Amino acid sequence: MEVTAAAVPTTDRSFYDEVLGATAQGDRLKLCLQCGMCTGICPHGFAMEYPPRALIAALRADDFEPVFESEEIWLCVSCFACTTVCPAQIPLTNGLMTRLKTEMLLKGKVPSELRTALENTRRYGNSLGESPRRRPAWASDLTTPVPIMAQAKEPIDVLWFVGDYASYHPRVQAVSRAMASIFQALEISFGILGPDENSDGDVQRLAGERGLFELLAQKNGRAFGKYEFNEVVTTDPHAYNVFKNEYPGAGFAFPVKHYTQFLAERLEQLKPLLRHEQKFKVAYHDPCAIGRANNNNIYEEPRQLLKAIPGLELIEMPHNRANTICCGGGGGGNWLDGFVWERAHTRTSEWRVKEALDAGAQILAVACPYETPRFEDAVKSMGHEGGLIVKDIAELLADAIADQGRDG
Amino acid sequence: MNIVVPIKFVPDLVEELEIDPSGVALERTYMRLIPSEQDEHALEQALLLKERYGGNLTVVTLDTGDVDETLFTAIAKGADRVVKVLGEGFAEGVNNHAASSVLQAALEGIPFDLILTGTQAADDLDGSTGPLLAARLGLPFVGYVTGVKQEDGGVVARKEYPGGLVAEMEVALPAVLGIQAAENPPRYVVTSLVMAAMKTAKIEEVEAGEADSSGAAEVARMYLPEPSERAEMIEGNVDHVADVLVTLLRERGLLA
Numbered sequence: 097m098e099v100t101a102a103a104v105p106t107t108d109r110s111f112y113d114e115v116l117g118a119t120a121q122g123d124r125l126k127l128c129l130q131c132g133m134c135t136g137i138c139p140h141g142f143a144m145e146y147p148p149r150a151l152i153a154a155l156r157a158d159d160f161e162p163v164f165e166s167e168e169i170w171l172c173v174s175c176f177a178c179t180t181v182c183p184a185q186i187p188l189t190n191g192l193m194t195r196l197k198t199e200m201l202l203k204g205k206v207p208s209e210l211r212t213a214l215e216n217t218r219r220y221g222n223s224l225g226e227s228p229r230r231r232p233a234w235a236s237d238l239t240t241p242v243p244i245m246a247q248a249k250e251p252i253d254v255l256w257f258v259g260d261y262a263s264y265h266p267r268v269q270a271v272s273r274a275m276a277s278i279f280q281a282l283e284i285s286f287g288i289l290g291p292d293e294n295s296d297g298d299v300q301r302l303a304g305e306r307g308l309f310e311l312l313a314q315k316n317g318r319a320f321g322k323y324e325f326n327e328v329v330t331t332d333p334h335a336y337n338v339f340k341n342e343y344p345g346a347g348f349a350f351p352v353k354h355y356t357q358f359l360a361e362r363l364e365q366l367k368p369l370l371r372h373e374q375k376f377k378v379a380y381h382d383p384c385a386i387g388r389a390n391n392n393n394i395y396e397e398p399r400q401l402l403k404a405i406p407g408l409e410l411i412e413m414p415h416n417r418a419n420t421i422c423c424g425g426g427g428g429g430n431w432l433d434g435f436v437w438e439r440a441h442t443r444t445s446e447w448r449v450k451e452a453l454d455a456g457a458q459i460l461a462v463a464c465p466y467e468t469p470r471f472e473d474a475v476k477s478m479g480h481e482g483g484l485i486v487k488d489i490a491e492l493l494a495d496a497i498a499d500q501g502r503d504g
Numbered sequence: 505m506n507i508v509v510p511i512k513f514v515p516d517l518v519e520e521l522e523i524d525p526s527g528v529a530l531e532r533t534y535m536r537l538i539p540s541e542q543d544e545h546a547l548e549q550a551l552l553l554k555e556r557y558g559g560n561l562t563v564v565t566l567d568t569g570d571v572d573e574t575l576f577t578a579i580a581k582g583a584d585r586v587v588k589v590l591g592e593g594f595a596e597g598v599n600n601h602a603a604s605s606v607l608q609a610a611l612e613g614i615p616f617d618l619i620l621t622g623t624q625a626a627d628d629l630d631g632s633t634g635p636l637l638a639a640r641l642g643l644p645f646v647g648y649v650t651g652v653k654q655e656d657g658g659v660v661a662r663k664e665y666p667g668g669l670v671a672e673m674e675v676a677l678p679a680v681l682g683i684q685a686a687e688n689p690p691r692y693v694v695t696s697l698v699m700a701a702m703k704t705a706k707i708e709e710v711e712a713g714e715a716d717s718s719g720a721a722e723v724a725r726m727y728l729p730e731p732s733e734r735a736e737m738i739e740g741n742v743d744h745v746a747d748v749l750v751t752l753l754r755e756r757g758l759l760a
Contacts, residue, residue, distance in 0.1 A: 204691050211692040218695055219538070220518065227518045229534065307696030 112155050118195040119187045127184040128152045134178035140171040143440040148178045148188050167205050169196045174302035174427025176389040197304025213431035221294035222260040232290035234269035242276050244290035251324035254286040259332035260295050261465035268465045274494035281369050281497050292319040298338035303428030317348030327351040329358045333385035333464045341390045354386050360397035370496040373407030379457035382420035383464035398463050405496045413451045421448050425466035445474035459485045505559035507550045508616040510607050513537040513568045514627040528723040539574045542622025548686035550620050551582050557654050560584045562614050569595045579705040580697035591712030602717035604636035609713045623647050623682040638680035647682030
């Protein structure tokens with residue numbers, strides 16, 4: 097048989113180089129064995145012609161145009177499952193998937209739902225398109241006011257970063273009011289940025305909008321810089337992830353804790369306050385962003401808090417901790433419900449609700465502002481209304497502190 | 505093809521609208537301004553034409569406040585020039601007659617074959633800027649346009665009529681078209697390109713001449729929607745309600 101030269105790529109490989117350069121460990125892409133573990137664990141891999149393994153094959157073969165044409169990358173919910181299982185430790189989520197989304201944005205191939213969310217974020221500092229002035233409105237009718245930093249007279253301990261959904265979404269505002277009552281019960285000196293707060297930018301970054309992330313990081317960084325505080329505590333796993341892992345690179349480094357960490361540290365102070373029994377079987381859903389994303393690994397603190405609630409029985413679902421199922425809201429997914437439904441004809445939030453019901457849970461406990469509405473919607477769309485309650489851990493704690501009469 | 509897109513700014517409904525103590529205007533203290541949605545469509549249509557046939561694209565706006573980011577965004581999307589027209593009292597709002605006279609003067613320094621405006625803007629639904637500008641310039645005007653192509657030295661405009669009718673109209677250039685909707689939804693441009701435009705692009709500033717607002721309607725009273733009392737509630741059981749309804753419809757000639 098005649099030996100011929102290996103096929104030489106006919107076009108330039110600039111996008112391949114872009115992907116390699118997108119993250120510090122980007123070169124690891126060269127180590128891909130094509131084993132397909134990424135594809136097997138991808139929640140939407142079944143609906144993709146180009147799941148992560150095939151993306152890498154297409155990159156290597158320099159045959160990437162069909163990938164751009166397919167627009168399938170918008171099925172990626174940035175859940176970090178592929179990154180976690182990759183034996184070659186390729187930074188798939190932060191690198192390949194996110195860089196590919198950036199390329200789609202540059203090509204103008206953006207589903208309209210996502211385009212609106214990104215435009216809202218750039219214009220108003222929140223993806224919901226709400227008035228920045230009304231950001232602290234959720235706290236306006238509380239009996240004990242929540243201090244806004246610009247009006248605070250003295251330095252405080254905890255700067256609470258509330259986040260978009262927790263500030264504006266009616267269902268998640270209730271969680272914020274519960275969290276405020278816990279801070280107050282623990283007599284924590286805390287404050288919020290109010291109108292100075294902007295979206296943390298994590299999901300916009302993972303949706304490929306790097307420049308928007310940098311703009312938001314600068315705005316939030318400047319706002320943080322105006323005030324004196326000891327640490328940032330956030331109720332938003334995405335804010336935690338991006339503050340810890342991405343803001344330092346943008347020039348803003350400060351200590352940050354997810355609220356479950358902050359409260360678990362104060363468990364001994366908290367326990368005597370948890371006076372009202374909550375006799376429920378509760379399954380906890382691990383959010384990707386404080387769990388497997390960037391090895392944040394906050395798995396035990398939320399469980400410690402739940403176990404501390406008298407009467408509460410914590411049960412586990414098959415997919416837990418680093419093996420959690422994404423709620424479907426990450427990486428732009430929260431604004432791509434229509435797109436995902438058209439392509440996948442399913443919702444990962446429904447898989448999760450089914451798992452919770454099969455495990456015998458009465459309450460699905462969550463710790464991320466996307467999850468309460470997403471799972472409640474899934475419960476309704478599956479016809480299980482009344483069969484499973486979705487509550488944030490903060491709400492369960494607040495219920496145990498003051499069974500009734502809590503604001504909100 | 506040289507294209508000019510004038511962009512108007514309208515109140516953003518993300519903030520509650522309030523009436524100014526004068527009772528004839530909006531209170532502007534907390535008002536946010538955003539580019540008119542149909543003007544964004546006019547810009548998108550212009551970008552599509554530029555991509556298809558080449559040429560120069562200029563965006564012009566009256567400096568009613570907060571306009572710079574929109575102009576830089578237009579550059580990031582592909583506009584070649586952005587022009588801000590400065591004038592006294594613009595921040596209090598400019599009616600369409602005055603706007604068209606100001607635009608006419610500003611256009612003296614800008615070569616154009618085609619001017620694309622939005623068909624109308626959400627604040628007054630007046631829809632007169634395009635036709636007034638065309639009249640002042642002595643140019644043809646076609647409104648309610650949803651697509652444009654170049655043909656035989658002119659353009660063919662796809663014009664929508666009520667009732668689902670569509671016409672294709674040959675228009676000699678130069679001309680003014682009122683865009684109802686672009687062929688594609690307005691595009692998204694990434695923030696990094698907008699930021700780059702802010703660093704490198706220049707907004708040209710021109711002073712407006714005398715604004716001529718003659719012919720404009722005068723606002724006699726501005727007020728929030730007031731509930732009317734015209735509704736008649738029909739009480740009683742289903743049969744009675746049905747009987748009353750049939751009688752009423754017969755009285756008004758809607759039933760035989």
